[in-house]
Amino acid sequence: MSYSRRDFLSHLSLGLGSVVALPGLTMLDNTKRLSSAAGLAELPESEKLGVALVGLGRYATGQIAPALQETTLCRLAGIVTGTPRKEEEWGRKYDLPESNIYNYETYDQIADNDDIDIIYVVLPNSMHAEYSIRAAEAGKHVICEKPMATSARDCQRMIDASQKAGRKLSIGYRLHFEPHNKEMMRLGRSEVLGNAEQMSGTHSFPLNDPGAWRLDKELAGGGPLMDVGIYVIQAGLYTMGQLPTSVMAWDETQNPENFPEVEGTIRWELNFPKDAVLYGESSYEDRGNNFRLEATNGWAELSPAYSYSGIRGDTSEEPMDFPQVNQQALQMDDFARCILEDDRTIVPGEMGKRDMIIMEAIYESAETGREVSLDFDKEEGYIRPLAE
């Protein structure tokens, strides 16, 4: 069942009783977050913040543009594409003025376009840094897709550019706005199920297309870890609410001949304080989409855990019962709210850099066969607050 954002808000106001509240806990904070995003009344179309999408591939076409038809604080205002056919198709479909349609040669001219407030970078991974930095230099706020870049160094350059421009930078971590994942955050950090001892997660899908940019190290930066394993790392950190201290990892590619440039399968153990551990796996040779928390007095599980819709959750106490939401619409509206209220996004560039540091350590461990310590300085160690 797919709910629109408006359906979800009306569902919340009608049926809060259906939301699971485990013993000893107050109602989870999803409602608070949503009502705070909705706390700003829907803006008239002309006042919504304008979003321009850069890179009109599968995610932009299938998820982000449709989600922008459901947002209340921002709207699809422009596109950047290298394909003339898409200029015409998108222009017609979304009623975009010609002045808001750009290609890669004219990209920097967006600086002169007051109709566009936010640039959303949906390009292959290694292009994120350049296009996000140029967007900040054009005076625009930026949403950049995950993984934020292909090195922690590039992530820092992006953070610096947005700070220098006085603009905001956020990463497309949509699951921070998804009710089942938010419940997992709350359960992991609370005492209700006891202390978190062990977590495990898999995010994998078969990828057999030799021409895919995802298999090209230059464009992708890495394999399934950078593409989808990052969700398992994210889940581990938002469930623990703590930074990991070290990692051990293994490249377990089954058919190396199919993966000359990036790993086909990778497995890792991410260690947290008090002996808690996340067992993670990600592969282009298998299928998997789950996350499980084992705590001293119980467990909680999401399966599937990371999908656009259809996420389901269960716990040792009772099943989770939350509606499906339009994650991308909530994510973009929350960023628009942050801009309008000059608030800090809960998914900032610092979080993207933190994850990149962890993934670089995973690759280092897989390559050297040694455990790699993780030591974050204060700014690198961003953890999203729970109560938002």
Ligand code: NAD
């Ligand atoms: P895609 O291949 O479908 O689209 C990539 C787009 O970039 C295409 O429009 C392509 O024309 C354009 N492009 C420009 N220069 C290119 C070049 N040199 N090589 C290849 N393509 C080039 O990819 P996608 O699945 O839409 O992924 C785009 C980004 O979005 C990736 O960073 C990916 O990790 C991210 N993503 C995020 C989610 C999510 O749930 N948050 C889901 C899917 C993808």
